[in-house]
Amino acid sequence: MSIISLDHVTKRFGDTLALNNLSLNVEEGELFGLLGPNGAGKTTAISVMLNLYEADAGSIQIFGQSMPKDELSIKRRVGIVPQHVSVYDQLTVYENIQFFAELYGFSPKEAKQKTEAAIAFVELDAHQKKRPPELSGGLLRRLNIACGIVHEPELIFMDEPTVAIDPQSRNTILENIRELNRRGATIIYTSHYMEEVELLCDRIAIVDEGKIIAEGTQDELKDRVMTLETARIKVDALTPHLLERLDALDHVQKVQYEEPYIEVSLDKDTPLAPLLDTLHQEHVHFTSITVDRPSLNTVFLALTGKTLRE
């Protein structure tokens, strides 16, 4: 079942076309990545899904129905971890999370249980009496997550939850996200960090200038890119004609040498035997060979003509 469905959605801010006829479906149980550079339209897409902004055109369904602004029964099923940390500086960690639990209508007893579970989940036990200004960036992000998921929602929106944090907190957060998904939550995860989306997400939509320019599993996206696999061969030395001979082989698109590696760009699924035969014939000793599929970064570059961090 589609948990979220956007059909030809357009949203303008003045002259800016933030969403340009954007359609996408997210299925139950997915960890779905919305990947795109700054200003691509990711946050706007989430905001129209949540009815925080009204779309100018197109239709949006959540749990198979459109969401009126005051529909608490749907909102209780949804968790939001916003891009900017949204907590109260005057409340402690515990009180912040409890506040969000009570906001969703839980009794004080239930709110207490849920708060304690959320604190344990994001591993903030040792910090629960601190106030946000006393927390590091990574701990603040974890508090932000706890506030967004304390009511155990079925559908969770995470808008760049790992921006500007240390690697250890990032790993904890990524593991939290996997665990929430394993427990059954559908997760929509926006990021402009290619590596994270590549690590986390089952299916990915690449967004650029308000449009989905490609959507699919990582393998499907990589298959869409005509290029190439790269064979990296570690060699002891070159012979005068080796690079030329490799370049002349069928299905070889490009050969480069950066000591001690020869990098050969190959059409997909090219057999490696002719490469290895050529190395043997030239009496070149090699100590390792690896073949890499294109990364999502390559996919993004191939589809948009620009790198993600531009």
Ligand SMILES: Nc1ncnc2c1ncn2[C@@H]1O[C@H](COP(=O)(O)OP(=O)(O)OP(=O)(O)O)[C@@H](O)[C@H]1O
């Ligand atoms: N409230 C707003 N008023 C005016 N313009 C806006 C507003 N919100 C977004 N925009 C513009 O719409 C476009 C899409 O912005 P959006 O924040 O959705 O992108 P994003 O992919 O989430 O980027 P980022 O990764 O920087 O958050 C941008 O050009 C942005 O400047």
